[in-house]
Amino acid sequence: MLLLVAGFCIQLLLASSEAWERFGLGFLVSSEWDPAAEQFGALPSIIGTIVTTIIALLIALPLAFAAALYIVDAPKKISIILGYALDLLAAIPSVIYGMWGLFVLAPLMQKTIQPFFVNTLHLDAIPFVNSNYNGFGLFSAGVILSVMILPYICAVLRDVLQMTPLVLKEAAYGIGCTKLEASKDIILRYGIRGVLGGIFIGLGRALGETMAVLFVIGNMMNMPAGIFDSATTISATLANNFAEADGLQRSVLFALGVILLLMCLSIQIGSQWFLHATKAKRGEK
C-alpha cells in the first residue's frame, strides 16, 4: 500500500521532469498554452480547478447541511427513503451527470439561468461575473459538481448528526434552544471532526472529478475572465489532450498531474493537521 502511494509520486515526478526542467516554477504562473510553439503554463487549469471547486462547495454545503438536518429529524420512514435516494444519487456514474450537463443543463444555463442573472438581476456589475455567456464554463461545471458532491457531504453530515448523544441534544432543547441554535452551537461543535471530514471528502471529489466537468466546462486553455467563461480544469485538460500529446506536451500533462496530486495530498494532510492542532481546544480526549 505504502509502496503504491510512494510509487505514484515517484512515477509522476519522473514522467514530468522534462517539463519542470524546461519551465521551472514559472510553469505554475504562466498562462500561455501553445502546443505549436511548445509553450505551456499551468495557471488556467489551476485557476479553473480551484474556482469550480469553490463554486461547488458554496452551493453544496448549505444544501447538504440543511438536507441532513431534515433527514435526521424526519419521521423514520421518510428518512429511510430519503437516505436511499441520496445513496442512489451518489451511485450514478459521473459520465451520466456529464451527459445530463451537456444536453440539459448547458442549454438551460444558456437560455434561462444566465440571462436571468445578467439581464434581470444585473449581476454583471459584480466583478468576475461577465455578461457574455454560452452555457458552458466555470459556473455550469461548478453546478454539476455541487450536485455530484452533495450526496457525499450529506451522507457524512447525516451520520454525524445522528451520532450526537441524545443527552446533549436534550440538554440543548431543555435550556430553550431553538433547533437552529442547538444544531449550530451544540451538534456542530460536537461533530466538527466528522463535518470537516465530510467537507474534505467533497472537496477531494470535486478537485479530481473529470468526466462531468469535461463535458460542460468548454475546454478553453485561456485565462477565464469571469465565471461564465469557458475554461478548463487540470483533470479535464489531462483527459482532453492526453491522447494526442507526445514528447514535451505529454510531460507537461504529467506535471499537471503532479500539481493535482499535490493539491489533494495537501488537503488531506492539512485537514489531519488541523484536526490534530485544534484537538485540545475542542476538548477532545
Place this chain on the structure above:
Amino acid sequence: MRHRSLFLRKLKNKILTIFSVCAIGFAISIMLWVIWVVIDFGKEALSFDLFINCSAPFGSMSYGFANAILGTLLITLGAAVLAVPPALLAGIFLSEFKEYTRTANSIRFACNVLMGMPSILVGLFVYMIIVVPTGQFSGLAGSIALAILMFPVIVQNTENMLAMVPDTLRESALALGMTRMRAILYIVCRSARNSLLTGILLSLSRVSGETAPLLFTAMFADSFPEGYWSQPTANLPVLITEYATNSPFEEMHQIGWSAALVVMVMVLLVNIFVRIFFREKKYGN
C-alpha cells in the same frame, strides 16, 4: 447576557426548517430529473439490436454496444479478482491483528490518501506502469486501474464491518480451542459475511461507471473484447463519452443515451438489490 428576541429566534428557526425541506426536495428532484432525462432520451434508440450488435463507426448499417457491455463486465470482473482478496485480507489485518499498531496506522493513512486520489491520476499511473512498458492499451490495464480504485474502499468497509462483530464471538471461538485463523475465517468473517458482500458489490457498481481511468488504460475498440490481455477493450463509459462529445451525429448521441441508460440501470439495480436483499437478512437474524 445579550437579549435576543424570541420572535427573531423563532423566525430564524422557521426559515431554517423551510430551507431544509427545500434543500432535500431540491436534491431529490435533481436526482429524479437526471434519471428521467436519461430514461427519456435513452428509450428512443433502445432496441434489442443494440444488445447483440457490435459498435461501429458512423455510417454502417448496424449499431450496437454489445461489445462494450461485455468489455465493461470483463474489466470490472478483472478488477474484482485483483482487488477483492488482498483488500479483504488487509481489512482483516487492520481489524483483527491489533498488535501491529504502527503498520496498521501507516496502512490506514495510505488508504485514506488513496481514497482521496482523483481517479484520473490512477489512470495516469497505470498508464505509466502498464501501458508504456507493454506498448499498448489493454483491458487488463483498465482492470488494474479500477482495482486500485476499489482497494481502499473495500479495506475500509471490511475493517468497519469486522469491528462491529461482538468480541464475545471471537472469545468463545478461541475458547473452544480454535486457532486464530479458523476463528477469524469461520466465525468472525462468516458473521459479517453479508455486510462484506454489500461493500464489495457497492464498490463494484461504483467503479463500473468510472470513465476517467479507462480513457488512458482500456481505451476503446469497435470489436468484441477478444484481446482483453493485450488490446484496447471496448467499454460502456468510454463509449458514452466518445459518442456524446466527439461525434456530431444525432444517431450517435441517441446510442450514447441508450448506453447511459444501460449503465445507469445496471448500477442502480445493483444498489437497490444489495440494499433490500441484505437489509432484510440483517434484520432476520
